Amino acid sequence: AKLDAIKKAGKLVMLTNAAFPPFEYMGNDNKPAGVDVEVAQAIAKDLGVELEIVNMDFDLLIESLKAGKGDLILAGMTIKPERLEQVDFSKEYVKSAQYVIIKSGSGVTADKLDGLTIAVQQDTTGDFYATDDIKAKEVLRFKSGIEAGSALSSGKCDAVIIDKLPAEKIAANSSGKLEVLPKALTEESYAIAVAKENKDLLEAVNASLDKLIADGTVDKLIVKHMEI
Numbered sequence: 407a408k409l410d411a412i413k414k415a416g417k418l419v420m421l422t423n424a425a426f427p428p429f430e431y432m433g434n435d436n437k438p439a440g441v442d443v444e445v446a447q448a449i450a451k452d453l454g455v456e457l458e459i460v461n462m463d464f465d466l467l468i469e470s471l472k473a474g475k476g477d478l479i480l481a482g483m484t485i486k487p488e489r490l491e492q493v494d495f496s497k498e499y500v501k502s503a504q505y506v507i508i509k510s511g512s513g514v515t516a517d518k519l520d521g522l523t524i525a526v527q528q529d530t531t532g533d534f535y536a537t538d539d540i541k542a543k544e545v546l547r548f549k550s551g552i553e554a555g556s557a558l559s560s561g562k563c564d565a566v567i568i569d570k571l572p573a574e575k576i577a578a579n580s581s582g583k584l585e586v587l588p589k590a591l592t593e594e595s596y597a598i599a600v601a602k603e604n605k606d607l608l609e610a611v612n613a614s615l616d617k618l619i620a621d622g623t624v625d626k627l628i629v630k631h632m633e634i
């Protein structure tokens with residue numbers, strides 16, 4: 407919705423995929439939690455409205471935003487030219503990169519991914535890398551990075567390509583079965599997506615982000631949700 411309509415309704419609707427810790431995951435109360443949830447709550451507070459969260463598959467987020475099912479996407483979403491044709495992005499609020507998760511001791515290296523079976527989350531920058539930048543034997547596409555991690559644990563693939571902090575979380579929860587290789591494959595910027603032609607909302611989002619970045623809130627939220 408437009409900014410005046412959001413204020414009138416008293417409600418800001420965030421679209422996300424709550425299977426991407428530390429940025430968004432299902433908390434103990436079965437409600438979405440994470441860095442992005444708290445960033446969106448701060449934006450809603452600045453606007454003087456309530457935050458509502460709609461959880462869906464990552465690959466449906468952009469079309470749902472375009473269809474007016476929400477006002478913003480916060481989903482650890484990377485700015486990409488093909489996405490910029492469909493939505494507008496705020497300024498960057500987190501820097502990230504794609505990393506490789508392997509089975510501990512398997513000897514797979516980040517320089518030799520050609521010919522391997524790679525698991526990814528569908529329609530993410532990890533999927534784009536596995537599909538376009540290497541010659542994988544096969545790319546297994548899952549609805550969430552956590553499912554891709556399970557495929558690796560159960561021997562269905564040789565590696566997972568996924569964003570840095572979610573990779574660290576998946577490895578940390580694997581009881582030593584999985585490890586993250588130290589090499590960054592890409593350089594990426596996370597930003598908040600809003601519908602095109604919604605300049606007032608975009609400006610308000612950027613103003614809130616300026617504060618949250620400058621006062622260290624975003625960095626603190628990352629530390630907090632990596633520890634959970």
Ligand code: GLN
Nearest residue numbers: 426481482483484530531
């Ligand atoms: N940063 C990646 C992307 O934008 C992954 C995001 C995610 O899986 N939530 O495609």
